[in-house]
Amino acid sequence: MPEQSQIEVAEPDDSKHRAIRSFVIRASRMSPSQKQAYRELWPHWGLELDDGMLDCREVFGRDAPLVFEIGFGMGESLATMAQNEPDKNFVGVEVHPPGVANLLKRIDEREITNLRIYNTDVIEVLKQAIPLQLIERVQIYFPDPWPKKRHHKRRLIQSDFLELLKPRMRSEAILHVATDWQDYAEQTLELLNETKDLTNSVESGFVPRPEYRPVTKFEKRGIGLGHDIYDLVFIHGS
Numbered sequence: 001m002p003e004q005s006q007i008e009v010a011e012p013d014d015s016k017h018r019a020i021r022s023f024v025i026r027a028s029r030m031s032p033s034q035k036q037a038y039r040e041l042w043p044h045w046g047l048e049l050d051d052g053m054l055d056c057r058e059v060f061g062r063d064a065p066l067v068f069e070i071g072f073g074m075g076e077s078l079a080t081m082a083q084n085e086p087d088k089n090f091v092g093v094e095v096h097p098p099g100v101a102n103l104l105k106r107i108d109e110r111e112i113t114n115l116r117i118y119n120t121d122v123i124e125v126l127k128q129a130i131p132l133q134l135i136e137r138v139q140i141y142f143p144d145p146w147p148k149k150r151h152h153k154r155r156l157i158q159s160d161f162l163e164l165l166k167p168r169m170r171s172e173a174i175l176h177v178a179t180d181w182q183d184y185a186e187q188t189l190e191l192l193n194e195t196k197d198l199t200n201s202v203e204s205g206f207v208p209r210p211e212y213r214p215v216t217k218f219e220k221r222g223i224g225l226g227h228d229i230y231d232l233v234f235i236h237g238s
């Protein structure tokens with residue numbers, strides 16, 4: 001179940017810390033079939049913080065490039081990507097248990113073997129379980145937009161978060177963000193541009209949706225609202 005772990009953001013006087021999360025724990029009503037999937041399948045495909053540092057060779061039985069997806073929602077697009085790229089190991093992180101249960105069902109139905117799941121705050125996963133210089137591609141698709149100005153501090157993609165993430169990415173690893181919220185896209189572009197050790201994969205700005213990224217559930221919702229879609233692909237360490 002999701003933990004109450006939190007992103008730490010410095011108070012203005014820098015002497016205390018205020019904990020701000022990028023998500024709210026919603027009342028997680030799982031359908032009976034989701035509950036059953038969770039009970040039966042989690043022991044096979046779930047990863048726990050208590051297991052300590054992720055050992056890919058032990059978990060996947062092989063070394064392969066690791067794709068790390070943050071906030072996979074219902075997991076449909078992540079399941080498709082894992083199927084489409086069998087030569088890679090995939091780890092997904094999501095706090096919302098019904099989404100986790102849904103992805104567990106997809107893994108089982110489609111006999112996907114190269115995907116594992118954490119059901120907790122990605123901040124804790126990064127701190128406690130992801131070794132340095134491991135990740136080959138980070139995917140953050142349609143992160144919660146927190147559209148109200150006073151909520152912007154809850155947005156996941158902030159400099160503290162990037163400082164936690166970057167050392168866990170390999171040299172030349174990809175950071176791929178997509179959003180349908182123009183101001184979040186622009187804010188993220190500005191932040192990534194000014195972040196040391198990250199370089200835009202194109203001369204400037206956004207990229208067209210790469211072939212490997214399926215259209216996601218929240219993307220469809222955004223398109224329905226008339227939003228444009230913004231993909232950012234940055235390279236680590238170049």
Ligand SMILES: C[S@@+](CC[C@H](N)C(=O)[O-])C[C@H]1O[C@@H](n2cnc3c(N)ncnc32)[C@H](O)[C@@H]1O
Pocket residue numbers: 022023070071072073074093094095096099120121122123140141142143144145156216217218219
């Ligand atoms: C707007 S949804 C997008 C879901 C999916 N990627 C899509 O495009 O359909 C964002 C997801 O990120 C998850 N999330 C937000 N903060 C998170 C965190 N700190 N750790 C793990 N998951 C998080 C939320 O629970 C939510 O399911």
